[in-house]
């Protein structure tokens with residue numbers, strides 16, 4: 571039985587879409603100013619959410635959405651690192667989703 575319940579929604583800082591929290595990746599700025607992907611959703615710090623899609627990481631980099639959301643300058647190397655970390659965890663995190671559009675290079 572699936573009964574509807576209130577699903578907490580969060581906004582992706584890149585594409586601005588509202589989505590259920592569990593479909594989003596939390597990026598957190600830790601108290602010591604590191605910016606990391608937080609798969610547990612429980613790390614302390616200021617959080618920002620991104621869709622579990624590489625495009626949104628790219629979009630966030632392009633628009634510097636995380637800088638604004640985290641109120642901190644996020645270096646391009648951090649964006650790249652996050653994108654890589656994300657790709658590394660994507661399989662386990664996004665198991666069951668099939669998005670294969672990796673060949674659109676901007």
Ligand SMILES: [Zn+2]
Nearest residue numbers: 582585621626
């Ligand atoms: Zn998004």
